[in-house]
Amino acid sequence: MDNDVWDLVTLPKGAKPIGCKWIFKTKRDSKGNVERFKARLVAKGFTQKEGIDYKETFSPVSSKDSFRIIMALVAHFDLELHQMDVKTAVLNGDIDETIYMRQPEGFVSGDPDNMVCKLKKSIYGLKQASRQWYFKFHQVIISFGFEMNMVDDCVYHKFSGSKHIFLVLYVDDILLASNDIENCYIFE
Numbered sequence: 015m016d017n018d019v020w021d022l023v024t025l026p027k028g029a030k031p032i033g034c035k036w037i038f039k040t041k042r043d044s045k046g047n048v049e050r051f052k053a054r055l056v057a058k059g060f061t062q063k064e065g066i067d068y069k070e071t072f073s074p075v076s077s078k079d080s081f082r083i084i085m086a087l088v089a090h091f092d093l094e095l096h097q098m099d100v101k102t103a104v105l106n107g108d109i110d111e112t113i114y115m116r117q118p119e120g121f122v123s124g125d126p127d128n129m130v131c132k133l134k135k136s137i138y139g140l141k142q143a144s145r146q147w148y149f150k151f152h153q154v155i156i157s158f159g160f161e162m163n164m165v166d167d168c169v170y171h172k173f174s175g176s177k178h179i180f181l182v183l184y185v186d187d188i189l190l191a192s193n194d195i196e197n198c199y200i201f202e
Contacts, residue, residue, distance in 0.1 A: 017102065017105045017135065018134065018135070019105060019131075019133065019134060019135045019137060020115065020131035020132055020133050020135075021131070021132045021134060022117075022123055022124065022129055022130075022131060022132075023114075023129070023130060023131075023132045024128055024129060024130075025114060025128055025129070025130045026114075029114050030114075031114040031115055031116045031130045031131075032057055032058050032059070032061045032062060032067065032113065032114070032115050032116070033057075033058040033061060033115070033116050034055055034056060034057050034058060034115050034116060034118050034137075034139070035055075035056055035058065035118075035119070036053055036054070036055055036056075036118065036119060036120075037053070037054045037055075037056050038051070038052070038053050039051070039052045039053075039054075054138055055118050055137060055138070056137070056138045056139035057115055057133075057137050057138065057139035058139060059139040059140045059141045059143075062113075062140065062141050066111075067111055067113050067141070068111060068140070068141045068142040069110075069111070069142075070142065070145060071141045071142055071145060073144040073145040073147070073148045073185075074148060074167040074168050075168055075183070075184050075185055076166055076168035076169055076182045076183060076184050077166055080163070080165075080166040080168070080169045080182060081182060081184075081189070084169070084180055084182055084189065084191055087180065087191065088191045091193065093180075093191045093192055093193055094191070094192050094193070094194070094195045095189070095190070095191050096189075096190040096191075096192075097187065097188070097190075098187070098188050098190070099186060099187050099188075100186040100187075100188065103147050103151075103185075103186035104136050104137060104138050104140075104143045104144065104146075104147050104186075105135055105136070105137060106135065106147055106150050107135060107136040107142075107143060107144075107145075107146025107147040107148075107149065107150045108134070108135055108136075108146060108149075108150060109133050109134060109135060109136055109140075109142075109146060110142075110146075111142070112132070113132070113133045113140070114130045114131065114132055114133075115130060115131045115137075116130060116131070117129065117130065117131060118131075144185060147185075147186070148168075148183075151183060152167075155170055155181065158172070159172050159174075160172045160181060168182065168183040168184065169181070169182050169183075170183075177192070177193060177194045178192065178193055179191070179192040180192070
């Protein structure tokens with residue numbers, strides 16, 4: 015709800031909603047003590063129909079060779095290196111298709127038999143989720159003035175005078191390499 019992922023609507027005639035379920039995990043520290051509890055709502059994407067609920071599922075990721083080249087540049091030019099993981103990455107991707115999902119257990123609002131969630135953004139479990147996240151990331155990073163590498167769609171660079179920054183995307187993990195440490199913190 016906080017991420018504005020769906021609208022609650024009446025299920026149109028002839029439409030079939032996909033299911034969803036909660037996945038619960040307990041995160042523990044190195045000593046086995048409970049650190050936190052995590053809950054993630056996951057769509058039952060295995061029930062999606064190609065051509066109806068999704069068209070494409072392919073999402074590019076950076077290659078090992080690109081990673082090696084960036085690491086060689088880091089070592090050779092003594093660049094600053096920063097790694098980050100994007101939390102709730104998939105929830106940022108916009109949905110192109112019309113997908114209805116049953117209301118999650120514990121959320122039920124209105125008539126659960128007729129009211130469903132019309133997805134506006136992707137959620138975990140959808141076949142096109144990582145693809146939609148990549149498209150959103152690409153759109154935003156280009157707006158920051160980055161240019162995509164011609165050989166690897168998941169490597170970006172930006173040059174500004176003597177300052178430069180390289181960005182490598184692997185699903186929801188980002189590696190930043192720059193000759194100016196301040197460049198690495200523009201994403202925090």
